[in-house]
Amino acid sequence: MAITIKDVARESGVNISTVSRALNNGYGVNPQTRDLVVSVASRLNYRPNRVARGLVTGRSHSMALVVSDIRNPFFAEVARGAADAARTDNCDLILCNSDLDPVRQMEYVKSLLEKRVDGILMNSVSPLSAEDQAELVECGVPIVLLNRSAASKAFSTVSADNEAGGVLAAQHLLKLGHRKIAHVTGPRQHGNLSDRTRGFVQTLEDAPRPVTPIVLHGPFNFEGGRDLSARLLAEHPETTAIFAANDVMAFGAVRTALDRGLRIPEDLSLIGFDNIEFSSIIHPPLTTIHQPKYEMGQAAVEILLRLARDKTRRTPESRVLGVELIERQSCGRRS
Amino acid sequence: MAITIKDVARESGVNISTVSRALNNGYGVNPQTRDLVVSVASRLNYRPNRVARGLVTGRSHSMALVVSDIRNPFFAEVARGAADAARTDNCDLILCNSDLDPVRQMEYVKSLLEKRVDGILMNSVSPLSAEDQAELVECGVPIVLLNRSAASKAFSTVSADNEAGGVLAAQHLLKLGHRKIAHVTGPRQHGNLSDRTRGFVQTLEDAPRPVTPIVLHGPFNFEGGRDLSARLLAEHPETTAIFAANDVMAFGAVRTALDRGLRIPEDLSLIGFDNIEFSSIIHPPLTTIHQPKYEMGQAAVEILLRLARDKTRRTPESRVLGVELIERQSCGRRS
DNA sequence: CTGAAAGCGCTAACAG
DNA sequence: CTGTTAGCGCTTTCAG
Numbered sequence A, B: 001m002a003i004t005i006k007d008v009a010r011e012s013g014v015n016i017s018t019v020s021r022a023l024n025n026g027y028g029v030n031p032q033t034r035d036l037v038v039s040v041a042s043r044l045n046y047r048p049n050r051v052a053r054g055l056v057t058g059r060s061h062s063m064a065l066v067v068s069d070i071r072n073p074f075f076a077e078v079a080r081g082a083a084d085a086a087r088t089d090n091c092d093l094i095l096c097n098s099d100l101d102p103v104r105q106m107e108y109v110k111s112l113l114e115k116r117v118d119g120i121l122m123n124s125v126s127p128l129s130a131e132d133q134a135e136l137v138e139c140g141v142p143i144v145l146l147n148r149s150a151a152s153k154a155f156s157t158v159s160a161d162n163e164a165g166g167v168l169a170a171q172h173l174l175k176l177g178h179r180k181i182a183h184v185t186g187p188r189q190h191g192n193l194s195d196r197t198r199g200f201v202q203t204l205e206d207a208p209r210p211v212t213p214i215v216l217h218g219p220f221n222f223e224g225g226r227d228l229s230a231r232l233l234a235e236h237p238e239t240t241a242i243f244a245a246n247d248v249m250a251f252g253a254v255r256t257a258l259d260r261g262l263r264i265p266e267d268l269s270l271i272g273f274d275n276i277e278f279s280s281i282i283h284p285p286l287t288t289i290h291q292p293k294y295e296m297g298q299a300a301v302e303i304l305l306r307l308a309r310d311k312t313r314r315t316p317e318s319r320v321l322g323v324e325l326i327e328r329q330s331c332g333r334r335s
Numbered sequence C: 001c002t003g004a005a006a007g008c009g010c011t012a013a014c015a016g
Numbered sequence D: 001c002t003g004t005t006a007g008c009g010c011t012t013t014c015a016g
Helices: A003-011 A016-023 A031-043 A050-057 A073-087 A100-112 A128-139 A150-154 A163-174 A191-205 A222-235 A247-259 A293-309 B007-014 B014-021 B031-043 B050-057 B073-086 B101-116 B132-137 B151-152 B162-175 B190-207 B220-237 B246-261 B292-308
Strands: A062-067 A092-097 A121-122 A144-145 A156-160 A181-185 A212-219 A241-244 A269-274 A288-292 A318-320 A322-327 B062-067 B094-098 B119-122 B141-143 B155-160 B179-185 B215-218 B240-246 B269-274 B287-288 B318-321 B325-326
Touching: A003 A031, A016 A031, A050 B007, A050 B050, A050 B155, A062 A100, A062 A293, A073 A092, A073 B073, A073 B132, A092 A100, A092 B062, A092 B073, A100 A128, A121 A293, A128 B007, A144 A293, A150 B292, A156 A163, A156 A293, A163 A191, A163 A241, A163 A269, A163 A288, A163 A322, A181 A191, A181 A222, A212 A222, A222 A241, A222 A247, A241 A247, A241 A318, A247 A269, A269 B073, A293 A318, A293 B240, A318 B155, B007 B014, B007 B031, B014 B031, B014 B240, B062 B101, B062 B155, B062 B292, B073 B094, B073 B292, B094 B101, B101 B119, B101 B132, B119 B292, B141 B292, B155 B162, B155 B292, B162 B240, B162 B269, B162 B287, B162 B325, B179 B190, B179 B220, B215 B220, B220 B240, B220 B246, B246 B269, B269 B318
Parallel strands: A062 A092, A062 A121, A121 A144, A144 A156, A156 A318, A181 A212, A181 A241, A241 A269, A269 A288, B062 B094, B062 B119, B119 B141, B141 B155, B155 B318, B179 B215, B179 B240, B240 B269, B269 B287
Antiparallel strands: A092 B094, A288 A322, B287 B325
């Protein structure tokens, strides 16, 4: 069996509680005994059993991240921010992939609750039934959501300022003189996306010389971007600029443009959203709205940590982080 | 306080050990009492405390994944495979990012050992000192490495057949008639990479009409691929094909080629390694050697699971998974 | 089939 | 400053 606090106590000739004190806060213990205990512990290669400790303290020192799929570079970046923030409090991060399947998501959450995680960071609760959502609110473990959803008054949330991102995209295109503008995006119900769309459309319509963009909804992925923009350019070949709801959809639009022999940005301007790493690698480097993904993960875990400490007043807390226009080479003046 | 097994016992009028039996294996308990207990438990919304259980059973039901950076799409894919495999045994996956910093890596490992994880999946131990490596071997927790390193006889390992990948790349280029061939890769000490290089170079040299490739070492990233191939093409403009040690380096080479006005594959053929998602999205779609990343994560966790069960004979176990040539559009016949 | 009791390894009062 | 003691919530003999 592994070596325990008892062994250290016996070997140092003191009581286990003294060992515990010496090894933890260390205060209220004679420096000499403390040193002795510490040296014995290290000689025996003692490793405190944190699960035992967790049982008595009620804190597991672990947080969980439930995302649809870690292979999505957006979530990978969030995960890194979350893991780094967790580490500052000696917490570790449990990774769960839900594929947005409500059943899987609840299975994971239940298992996490049984493991007594100190907090859960989730990308969405919208696929969940009302009962399941209610259960989460009541469960006693702090939860922060990675967006603002209808149900989110009861949850803490962290999100980027999606609407402002839409505004930025519209302003940029307007400034470049575009008048035939389109927007390809994901499903209508998607909370974050409709904020982007709203900011974008409104800004265009409120312009001195108003523009009414064409808005197309489809799958929120590469194929969606590719197919939607193919349809768009077939029906509206006069289009000079496209705002894609995220970078991957923009990549799909790039593919379509290339396939149709269009040059970017000479014939078609393209603007994305997210600023994932590959937007600077792809050709042409993509102009996009930067979302502070790392910082979002970080902020979420910071909230979780605070909530985990204050077992008393646990008011949901929300943060909206700023976005930024990253000008690269996929947008040009109206041709 | 949360509701415990005692509450369920009291409410059902049986002893806690009966509750435990009823809720777990359930065998050796009267079906009637079992049903009663189950219904009471669900009525009270009882959540078994797995940390308490872990304390007595000695299994935490969690695995850890220590990678350099989850934002690397390669590791994200491995992570997904690992998480899915872990889930089949109700284990969860703790994510740690080391940035290949030996200090950080050992900090994480120690913390994981204290948490009594059932196994650790690590991308490398080579940055660690000999003492640290020895400590890992002795630590009593199964460890599997994501490559075959010098020290790895003592560890279980899972890796792709890197050498075979190099062979495949060489054969493909040879078949297309290339004679002026180069290889851009990462640092010399990198175990996996030297296997790729060896397979590649040897195949070229053993060909009926032997070719001696130019091999360039540099940073194992986009910039490395970009800068190395820039140097290469400046000094050896006659080069018609480049094998990059991974896709991201290949993307760097694409950038360089485009910057120099070269067309791919007409003027320059390019082949990568990994088959990350973006290699099919980039233009032109990249021909590459597919590494079964998901399956590697999966296989590693399967080994860990087996080792975690057999606390007795724990022979390190190794698996080498096959690779595959994915033909896309970045390679053409010698121009 | 069920109950009683011991104990996993640790922390946290409470005495002294 | 240090030892004693009582658990944390659960599983697991061992009796019955």
